[in-house]
Amino acid sequence: MANQWLKDAVFYEIYPQSFYDTNADGIGDINGIIEKLDYVKSLGCNALWINPCFDSPFHDAGYDVRDYKKVAPRYGTNNDLYRLFDVAHGKGIRVLLDLVPGHTSEQHPWFRASQSADQPNAYSNRYIWTDRWFAGCADLPYIAGEAERSGTYIINFFKCQPALNYGFLNPREPWQLPMSHPDAIATREAMKDVMRFWLDHGCDGFRVDMAMSLVKYDDEKKSGTCAIWKNVREMLDADYPNAVIVAEWGRPDLSLPAGFDADFILNDPHTHYSKLLRDYDQPVDNTFFRKDAPDRDINRYFEIYLPWYEATKDVGYISMPTCNHDTIRPSYRLDTDELKLVYAFLFTMPGVPFLYYGDEIGMRYLDIPTKEGGYFRTGSRTPMQWNGGRNLGFSEGCADALYLPVDPAADAPTVESQESDPDSMLNTVRALLKMRHAEADLQADGPLKVLCAEKGKPLVYRRGKLTLALNPSGEKLFHDLDAEVGEALYMLGKADVNGRRLAMGPQSFVVLR
Numbered sequence: 001m002a003n004q005w006l007k008d009a010v011f012y013e014i015y016p017q018s019f020y021d022t023n024a025d026g027i028g029d030i031n032g033i034i035e036k037l038d039y040v041k042s043l044g045c046n047a048l049w050i051n052p053c054f055d056s057p058f059h060d061a062g063y064d065v066r067d068y069k070k071v072a073p074r075y076g077t078n079n080d081l082y083r084l085f086d087v088a089h090g091k092g093i094r095v096l097l098d099l100v101p102g103h104t105s106e107q108h109p110w111f112r113a114s115q116s117a118d119q120p121n122a123y124s125n126r127y128i129w130t131d132r133w134f135a136g137c138a139d140l141p142y143i144a145g146e147a148e149r150s151g152t153y154i155i156n157f158f159k160c161q162p163a164l165n166y167g168f169l170n171p172r173e174p175w176q177l178p179m180s181h182p183d184a185i186a187t188r189e190a191m192k193d194v195m196r197f198w199l200d201h202g203c204d205g206f207r208v209d210m211a212m213s214l215v216k217y218d219d220e221k222k223s224g225t226c227a228i229w230k231n232v233r234e235m236l237d238a239d240y241p242n243a244v245i246v247a248e249w250g251r252p253d254l255s256l257p258a259g260f261d262a263d264f265i266l267n268d269p270h271t272h273y274s275k276l277l278r279d280y281d282q283p284v285d286n287t288f289f290r291k292d293a294p295d296r297d298i299n300r301y302f303e304i305y306l307p308w309y310e311a312t313k314d315v316g317y318i319s320m321p322t323c324n325h326d327t328i329r330p331s332y333r334l335d336t337d338e339l340k341l342v343y344a345f346l347f348t349m350p351g352v353p354f355l356y357y358g359d360e361i362g363m364r365y366l367d368i369p370t371k372e373g374g375y376f377r378t379g380s381r382t383p384m385q386w387n388g389g390r391n392l393g394f395s396e397g398c399a400d401a402l403y404l405p406v407d408p409a410a411d412a413p414t415v416e417s418q419e420s421d422p423d424s425m426l427n428t429v430r431a432l433l434k435m436r437h438a439e440a441d442l443q444a445d446g447p448l449k450v451l452c453a454e455k456g457k458p459l460v461y462r463r464g465k466l467t468l469a470l471n472p473s474g475e476k477l478f479h480d481l482d483a484e485v486g487e488a489l490y491m492l493g494k495a496d497v498n499g500r501r502l503a504m505g506p507q508s509f510v511v512l513r
Contacts, residue, residue, distance in 0.1 A: 034083065246261060313350065
């Protein structure tokens with residue numbers, strides 16, 4: 001079962017280069033995160049996920065790691081990160097770092113040794129090398145002609161990210177090591193050593209990037225990669241029993257039994273998750289939370305989510321993020337009233353929710369040029385908007401030195417502009433999270449039962465002793481409850497109960513005790 005402290009956890013994801021700049025160089029830093037911890041706590045978030053902050057050439061925004069045990073100088077020092085752990089813990093906030101186990105930067109010392117003409121050496125098999133100088137393997141991406149070593153190397157994502165070698169489940173050629181090979185095992189142990197380093201310094205665990213990508217030629221159940229994570233879990237259980245690992249996988253039926261505490265439902269535009277928030281790349285936009293969706297149907301999401309939930313609810317948690325650094329912000333197509341309903345749903349479902357920085361004020365997606373391999377994702381990585389001052393409070397540096405530009409609109413949302421408005425998105429998020437923390441039935445392991453998911457009716461579901469109803473449409477909808485309910489604990493819009501007859505006004509949400 002997942003680690004106990006996750007039961008009441010709500011995570012806040014911070015893209016460090018865009019959160020808060022304390023030295024006016026235009027790039028967010030670790031000291032900036034420390035300064036804003038009270039704000040994070042005021043939201044109702046009691047845990048952080050910090051995107052990669054390790055030394056890197058930043059061809060992929062830090063997901064190309066050059067040194068796993070060194071903080072990137074643009075963010076500060078290792079001591080700054082150690083202090084962040086200490087200060088956060090003093091405020092009751094846990095901290096997860098972003099672990100990238102499937103690949104490194106091509107500038108990592110391991111790879112420099114592995115690609116050297118001086119073969120063999122201790123790192124010869126730390127990465128996957130073919131025995132061909134021109135062609136690689138038809139079904140694995142590879143790079144040729146850029147290394148001293150005779151051979152090509154397999155990559156895991158971008159060209160600059162050579163794949164670490166955890167072995168092949170079913171090797172087909174001599175250069176493909178089995179998982180049992182000592183060099184493949186050495187790669188696994190090296191990654192466990194990285195984890196131990198940060199856990200020993202106060203980190204509370206890791207969000208694991210591309211967690212499914214380790215073993216090559218794996219089977220459909222990813223049994224090879226799962227075996228590695230089970231081994232990692234054994235180490236954590238023995239030596240770091242409070243440490244948490246959260247998978248970027250999108251298959252909780254595979255990842256949770258393999259030892260992960262939680263798994264993201266990925267925000268990829270082609271997954272069932274997109275039907276909730278981002279269905280706009282389809283011929284007809286039926287995003288569930290759009291007021292005017294022509295053919296709204298929550299079952300396009302539930303048909304996958306509910307079987308996963310039933311299969312894994314006693315093993316670990318499914319995490320639903322508002323957004324992340326890889327996804328277009330939900331405000332791109334949803335207005336303030338629609339977003340409030342999004343958050344009402346996400347924050348009252350089982351599992352561990354993740355709030356992406358700036359979503360709590362409705363920060364916009366900006367159509368801007370790519371930066372550090374961001375491509376379309378760059379527009380969701382712009383600086384946090386704190387107030388109406390210089391650079392919207394993100395940095396005292398010059399505007400042309402900023403990591404990315406801030407929202408230039410005159411009505412750009414800010415924390416300052418929403419603080420005093422009780423109906424603002426910011427304070428709606430705070431109220432929802434306050435309720436989640438106060439009601440055990442709304443927390444990660446509170447039971448879920450869907451009572452009504454019919455088209456043309458409100459979505460009605462039960463969390464323990466609480467009944468929740470949601471109507472994202474622009475019309476009044478009705479549902480006959482199977483039992484009488486009591487007081488309304490929380491409400492957005494208008495909802496009425498007459499006996500067992502539930503009437504949900506347009507764009508409404510209610511929690512009934």
